[in-house]
Amino acid sequence: MLELNGVEHVYPNGTRALNGVTISIGKGMFGLLGPNGAGKSSLMRTIATLQTPTAGSIRFGDIDVLAEPTRLRSTLGYLPQDFGVYPRVSAYDLLDHMVSLKGIANKADRKATVETLLNQTNLWTHRNKAVAGYSGGMRQRFGIAQALIGNPQLIIVDEPTAGLDPEERNRFYNLLVEIGQNVVVILSTHIVEDVADLCPSMAVLAAGRIQLEGAPADLIRRSRGTIWAKTIERDRLEEVKTGYEVISTRLLSGSTIVHILSEKDPGNGFTQVDGGLEDVYLSTLVRSRRPAAPLAA
Ligand SMILES: Nc1ncnc2c1ncn2[C@@H]1O[C@H](COP(=O)(O)OP(=O)(O)OP(=O)(O)O)[C@@H](O)[C@H]1O
Numbered sequence: 645m646l647e648l649n650g651v652e653h654v655y656p657n658g659t660r661a662l663n664g665v666t667i668s669i670g671k672g673m674f675g676l677l678g679p680n681g682a683g684k685s686s687l688m689r690t691i692a693t694l695q696t697p698t699a700g701s702i703r704f705g706d707i708d709v710l711a712e713p714t715r716l717r718s719t720l721g722y723l724p725q726d727f728g729v730y731p732r733v734s735a736y737d738l739l740d741h742m743v744s745l746k747g748i749a750n751k752a753d754r755k756a757t758v759e760t761l762l763n764q765t766n767l768w769t770h771r772n773k774a775v776a777g778y779s780g781g782m783r784q785r786f787g788i789a790q791a792l793i794g795n796p797q798l799i800i801v802d803e804p805t806a807g808l809d810p811e812e813r814n815r816f817y818n819l820l821v822e823i824g825q826n827v828v829v830i831l832s833t834h835i836v837e838d839v840a841d842l843c844p845s846m847a848v849l850a851a852g853r854i855q856l857e858g859a860p861a862d863l864i865r866r867s868r869g870t871i872w873a874k875t876i877e878r879d880r881l882e883e884v885k886t887g888y889e890v891i892s893t894r895l896l897s898g899s900t901i902v903h904i905l906s907e908k909d910p911g912n913g914f915t916q917v918d919g920g921l922e923d924v925y926l927s928t929l930v931r932s933r934r935p936a937a938p939l940a941a
Pocket residue numbers: 655656657659660661678679680681682683684685686687834
């Protein structure tokens with residue numbers, strides 16, 4: 645179990661990227677969903693011990709992460725958002741090098757580890773190719789292979805499916821689901837389907853705060869009665885936006901279907917819809933942007 649308590653991060657320029665993040669994450673796939681700039685990468689880097697939060701505490705099992713970062717690192721697999729430039733060496737040699745960096749010095753053990761990982765990530769047939777020449781999907785699978793070195797109990801993948809085509813994304817999903825059975829896997833993303841398809845539990849992060857957390861199906865159920873739809877002419881959209889909290893618009897045969905958030909029946913031709921996870925996510929973002937209610941005197 646990973647437990648974060650009141651985690652804050654203020655960058656030296658004064659940007660408050662994390663604002664009191666408190667959450668417990670158990671085994672399995674956990675989706676952290678949030679828009680660009682929400683603080684996801686800051687949170688992932690903080691959990692991965694690459695930066696120290698300005699306040700708060702983090703525990704993973706019996707490890708006090710801030711006091712014992714080396715212990716955490718020995719059980720961590722991390723696939724960062726941007727891996728940077730790969731050298732022009734074969735996938736096999738690069739992985740072999742990474743395995744030895746992780747402290748597996750014995751040649752036979754190293755060989756066994758490299759071969760298992762290349763097979764697990766379906767890269768065995770491409771092992772002699774340079775990673776620099778891999779497709780986006782192959783690179784991400786290589787990223788997972790290196791993240792799995794040493795059987796980590798905590799795996800963090802930051803925005804892993806950006807730029808993958810549907811087939812590559814699917815293959816990557818299957819790989820994540822397979823490894824997510826017995827360890828904590830945190831998947832940070834702004835893509836709703838990533839979470840809807842993969843994660844039994846999730847949270848929405850916006851403006852450095854956890855705005856919502858739970859099981860996607862429960863969150864969808866709880867949103868019932870708050871999402872309303874109407875088909876309008878496109879040129880009426882601005883008018884609708886001034887009167888209602890619009891969460892999404894979609895074009896259909898020249899008309900626009902607009903979804904709004906409303907805790908009560910808005911009337912005016914809107915009908916209630918059973919929203920999906922995208923509606924839940926977008927309405928959470930709309931709520932998070934509402935001005936705070938004035939405190940009662
Ligand atoms: N090193 C830094 N110094 C100052 N501000 C930073 C730094 N890194 C991130 N920020 C700011 O902190 C906030 C959160 O950024 P972060 O990258 O964690 O968000 P994110 O949810 O991962 O977004 P994205 O998906 O765009 O990477 C943003 O306002 C960002 O501009």
